[in-house]
Amino acid sequence: MAGTQEGASHGGGGLRVRNPQDGAAGLFLLAVAAFALWQGADLPLGTLRSMGAGMLPTSLAVLVGLFGFILVVLAFLEDGPALERWNLRGPIFILGSVIVFALLIRTAGLAIAGPVAMLVSCFASDEVRWKEAVIFSVCMTAFCILLFKVMLSLPIPVFTLF
Amino acid sequence: MDLFANLALGFSTVLKLVDVNVPLLGVMPLPVNILLCFIGCLIGTLIGVLPGVGPIATIAILLPITFGLDPTGALIMLAGIYYGAQYGGSTTAILVNIPGEATSVVTTLDGHQMAKQGRAGVALGIAALGSFFAGCVATLVIAALGLPLTKLALLFGPAEYFSLMVMGLVFAVVLARGSVVKALAMIVLGLLLSTVGTDLESGQERLTMGLQDLSDGVDFAVLAMGLFGFAEILRNIESPETRDVVRGSIGRLLPSMADLKQSFWPVVRGTGLGAILGILPGNGAVLGPFASYTLEKKIAKDPRRFGRGAIEGVAGPESANNAGAQTAFIPLLTLGIPPNAVMALMVGAMTIHGIIPGPQVMTKNPNLFWGMVVSMWIGNLMLLIINLPLVGLWVKLLKVPYRLMFPAILIFCCIGIYSINNNPSDVLFTAFFGLIGYVLIKFSFEPAPLLLGFVLGKLMEEKLRQALILSRGSFSTFIERPVSAGLLVVAAIMLVLALLPSIQKSRDEVFTE
Numbered sequence: 181m182a183g184t185q186e187g188a189s190h191g192g193g194g195l196r197v198r199n200p201q202d203g204a205a206g207l208f209l210l211a212v213a214a215f216a217l218w219q220g221a222d223l224p225l226g227t228l229r230s231m232g233a234g235m236l237p238t239s240l241a242v243l244v245g246l247f248g249f250i251l252v253v254l255a256f257l258e259d260g261p262a263l264e265r266w267n268l269r270g271p272i273f274i275l276g277s278v279i280v281f282a283l284l285i286r287t288a289g290l291a292i293a294g295p296v297a298m299l300v301s302c303f304a305s306d307e308v309r310w311k312e313a314v315i316f317s318v319c320m321t322a323f324c325i326l327l328f329k330v331m332l333s334l335p336i337p338v339f340t341l342f
Numbered sequence: 343m344d345l346f347a348n349l350a351l352g353f354s355t356v357l358k359l360v361d362v363n364v365p366l367l368g369v370m371p372l373p374v375n376i377l378l379c380f381i382g383c384l385i386g387t388l389i390g391v392l393p394g395v396g397p398i399a400t401i402a403i404l405l406p407i408t409f410g411l412d413p414t415g416a417l418i419m420l421a422g423i424y425y426g427a428q429y430g431g432s433t434t435a436i437l438v439n440i441p442g443e444a445t446s447v448v449t450t451l452d453g454h455q456m457a458k459q460g461r462a463g464v465a466l467g468i469a470a471l472g473s474f475f476a477g478c479v480a481t482l483v484i485a486a487l488g489l490p491l492t493k494l495a496l497l498f499g500p501a502e503y504f505s506l507m508v509m510g511l512v513f514a515v516v517l518a519r520g521s522v523v524k525a526l527a528m529i530v531l532g533l534l535l536s537t538v539g540t541d542l543e544s545g546q547e548r549l550t551m552g553l554q555d556l557s558d559g560v561d562f563a564v565l566a567m568g569l570f571g572f573a574e575i576l577r578n579i580e581s582p583e584t585r586d587v588v589r590g591s592i593g594r595l596l597p598s599m600a601d602l603k604q605s606f607w608p609v610v611r612g613t614g615l616g617a618i619l620g621i622l623p624g625n626g627a628v629l630g631p632f633a634s635y636t637l638e639k640k641i642a643k644d645p646r647r648f649g650r651g652a653i654e655g656v657a658g659p660e661s662a663n664n665a666g667a668q669t670a671f672i673p674l675l676t677l678g679i680p681p682n683a684v685m686a687l688m689v690g691a692m693t694i695h696g697i698i699p700g701p702q703v704m705t706k707n708p709n710l711f712w713g714m715v716v717s718m719w720i721g722n723l724m725l726l727i728i729n730l731p732l733v734g735l736w737v738k739l740l741k742v743p744y745r746l747m748f749p750a751i752l753i754f755c756c757i758g759i760y761s762i763n764n765n766p767s768d769v770l771f772t773a774f775f776g777l778i779g780y781v782l783i784k785f786s787f788e789p790a791p792l793l794l795g796f797v798l799g800k801l802m803e804e805k806l807r808q809a810l811i812l813s814r815g816s817f818s819t820f821i822e823r824p825v826s827a828g829l830l831v832v833a834a835i836m837l838v839l840a841l842l843p844s845i846q847k848s849r850d851e852v853f854t855e
Contacts, residue, residue, distance in 0.1 A: 227815060237548050240533050251527070274748075275776050278773040298753055
């Protein structure tokens with residue numbers, strides 16, 4: 181994401197970016213559109229009478245790009261808010277904990293994946309109290325096993341290490 | 343009287359006894375549907391009370407759990423969560439000055455002031471009574487409009503359906519918060535996402551990047567949970583809220599005669615406004631309370647009382663949000679078109695159970711349709727009981743700090759997503775969409791239009807292709823057919839109006855007030 185931010189603040193040469201947030205948003209859309217066009221390049225377009233698999237993805241990607249372009253242009257014309265601060269700590273630990281859960285659920289089971297994922301997520305917050313967090317995550321996992329596995333009998337692996 | 347016969351069918355569905363194998367107690371007949379309705383309402387109230395957990399994430403989590411239920415029961419429970427959340431949201435708005443749900447934002451204005459003046463109980467009471475009234479009226483509206491709209495929908499061809507959905511998406515843009523261009527961009531992005539996966543006609547894989555897991559397309563629950571569930575947690579952690587829980591007693595719950603008199607017409611007007619706006623696609627249910635508050639303030643003899651604990655400012659909007667939450671089911675049940683993100687999840691729930699949403703629901707599954715309608719009325723009655731005497735319990739819940747809540751939400755989300763297909767890669771995709779959701783928030787894009795575009799995308803593509811095959815590749819079919827042309831004209835007018843600078847300004851006012 182750093183790339184789009186930089187692009188917004190430095191782009192434009194003599195022109196001044198008056199709405200950095202919309203400018204960056206536009207560049208984001210342009211990037212998405214370019215990616216979709218590249219991915220869909222091999223799909224046949226077909227004709228209107230019998231559309232090919234690529235007709236809609238390609239035209240929608242062009243539309244997304246068009247909106248991105250409009251936002252970039254508008255960013256030079258209208259005043260708007262500055263870019264919000266990007267705090268990477270939240271995304272890294274919250275989404276990291278989700279990834280940890282995904283990796284552990286089959287290999288170790290919920291009994292391990294649950295507490296580990298919850299404790300990883302705790303790094304995202306300043307207010308965490310570790311003793312409390314450890315006890316809470318273990319109890320919560322036990323509750324989840326009881327609720328989802330025992331009561332609702334969903335096929336979740338609980339413990340697969342041994 | 344058809345209506346009464348239908349409602350009777352609904353009651354018999356809801357009250358039906360089913361033999362259930364209860365652990366330890368053996369097989370016994372239980373009114374399963376009504377129990378599910380109660381569980382739905384209870385969970386709905388719970389998540390409504392807790393800020394930061396919305397009905398979208400909750401329904402997405404519970405979706406896999408409903409696999410084992412019969413479809414009617416499953417939908418009754420999921421619906422209960424949605425309108426139950428409207429009741430619960432007001433409790434938090436009044437007692438803590440934080441909207442428990444997006445639809446109770448305006449309730450904080452006067453509701454919390456009333457609480458500070460020691461009238462918290464009355465505010466809660468009038469909110470619940472107003473919501474109950476609105477719920478009853480909305481149930482009747484659904485019952486009355488269901489049949490004619492279904493008949494209308496059966497006359498629609500692919501071209502009309504396509505135009506109807508275009509109109510729906512345009513409404514979603516117009517009624518969304520913030521920039522129109524950005525909302526349009528989100529809809530198109532949602533449509534683009536919906537094309538990911540195997541093309542139904544040619545069997546070719548589209549935009550899957552060669553990933554096996556994407557060949558069935560992006561799972562709706564995965565997208566919703568990432569964009570709403572995880573992104574919401576990220577937002578909450580970054581800007582911790584201060585909770586200003588009202589101390590001291592809640593006071594008496596039942597409003598006095600004078601209060602009731604003062605609130606009667608605001609409740610009626612709020613119900614009307616909410617019911618109408620709720621039917622509209624887009625954010626109708628969210629807009630209702632705003633519209634009601636603005637109206638009450640405009641016609642009040644002394645508008646200065648608003649913001650200082652005016653009971654009308656609680657009664658009107660609270661009725662409006664509940665009415666809107668229920669009438670939002672009308673487009674889904676009759677036309678098969680979800681008007682907002684929660685209804686989109688309902689589509690997911692219905693398809694999982696093999697029911698294709700649309701006009702045929704009422705003819706093929708009358709028990710389901712009328713059972714749901716009647717369950718809403720019964721659910722509203724239950725909510726009155728859940729909310730008023732149990733309010734002390736909900737207040738205690740509010741004291742749970744967010745540092746404990748977010749890991750709990752997270753683990754529920756992970757288990758819910760994993761259980762959809764028992765596939766860990768779904769969980770990874772959810773994390774990816776959580777990141778996307780966070781990026782969108784930072785660029786002040788609204789995720790709701792994206793989700794709506796995504797849900798309607800597949801159906802729109804199908805109808806577009808059918809219409810173009812029928813017309814031999816000519817787009818004029820959309821304009822030559824009168825109904826389709828009419829719908830497109832309405833959409834065009836709405837869009838132009840929304841883009842006009844003067845309207846844009848007043849639109850901003852509605853949302854900021």
